[in-house]
Amino acid sequence: MNDANYSLVLFTVLAQGSVGMIVTSYLCFRLAGRGEMPHVRREWIMAGVLLLAGLTASLFHIGHPFGAAAALTHGATSWLSREVIAVCLFGALTAYTIVAMRKSLPASLMLGTAILGVVSLVVSGAAYAPPSLPALNNASPIALFLLTAASIGLASKSFFGPKDDDGFVAQWLIFVLIASIAVRIILPSVWSSGGAVMMKTGQAWFASPVFWLHIVLLAAPIPFLLKSKALKPWMFVAVLAAELLGRLTFFVGTAATYQNIGHLF
Template sequence: MGDWEWPLILFTVLGQIAIGIIVMLWWLDRDRDHLDTQLFKQGVYVSGGLLILALLASLFHLGHPEAAYRALAHLGSSWLSREILLFLLTFLAWINLFGMSRRQRSSRAIGAGATTITTAEIAAGGQQSGNRSLGLGITSVLGLLGIASSAMIYVLPRVPAWNNVGPVLFFLLTTGLLGALVTLVLGRKLLQPAQKKLLLQWSLGCTIASLLFYVIYASMLSVSMEGAASLNFLLSSPLFWARALLGWFAPLLLLVNLLKNSQVAKTNLILTLTLLAGLGEVLGRALFYLSATGIQITVLF
């Protein structure tokens, strides 16, 4: 079996939350002026902090971090090289978003503090919204491509448990689920009720999809001897059942309760939901590495 790969767990989970926040902000900004300026700023700051932590964590997995730049010489043949390039480009795109957030004028301040708004100010505000949406879109696309590249590193013929579409779907579902929940936490006082409901519905869809796909994934593992060994390890591990409780069953109950009873503004429930889902995804990512039979991750520089 595999090992606890804490640098990779932190890199993948934190990086996916960071990209997920940006994707959710882009989605909320699909109609101009529907994304609160303060939420945009908070989302950019938090996503940037998480992205920096993720990139720093990834360095602890390398035998020679100072030589990481050499991986860029293998873009044509290595998913690792593509991952590094795409995450660097994502970080550069985030720097642009950070600059936008510093220049963004608060729509609330304009509405409360100005008695007249000139045509030029309206046009400038519209241009800011358009640039913001474009910046969020570019960062989202680069980040999602980086996450897909991360997942493709593990699609290896010599590891049956990984040699399928599983890594890509698992990574993207984590991005969608935790990105939506963390955005909901950040915007609990800034989001409109309809926006909160949409984020909860999206989170519910990601949780159901994750559970259903895991059932399919488990059936796929039983085809080969190595895959069956991975499946046996999973089902006999207390970590798997903790992951199922924290990451699937408890979040499903809370999400259904929030949506059914229109309690989208209950901060304590939202925080509890996010914490449980986050712990569940961390355990799930740990099991992803632990359950791989005969795997030894090495990086050559």
């Protein structure tokens, strides 16, 4: 794996984590029925920092970083360009909403930002589902990216009060982590019974120690959450590490049709 792919791992996971934090923050704000809460703005600032770090990392995927603006010019034909446009719009709206939060919590802006974040995830999933990757040329990248956003977003609540939300968030985090583990086991199982390239992908995922370590890290918070329903900062660290390792498997272990040109699989 080259440095460019490492930058993609950081970009996708951090950007999706940012979306998850903002969606989780908005939902907790609305469902809790509270008024203005100072911790919400801090939460959004942290989400903005994650997104900025992800966008910075993405520049190292480009051969000529100073020409990155050219990626915005092919939105009509390229999913990668649409991804860049969607993420940049999401970032701009996030920044605007954070500024607006200095006086009050603008619910409509928060909702619009959360929706745009989810749209950016769907567009990103489409960008990483090319025909050359049969295992991913479907809705699985979108599902994986949404699960990444949800797990990081929910786990991040361990850093932001009020603690009264812990029980509600913990229940959803347990559900998302179990769903994440299930999807990550089911997908390579299905691929292993598919065509030659898909089978190679499934086998590579299951044979990877990184894949199994990421499963273990995803599962680590579950027994503690079931017992106490209390969110702890180490859970966010475990989930973030798990998602980074899982994304490594996503980029490294997925076989492409062009890899064995001239050879039998």
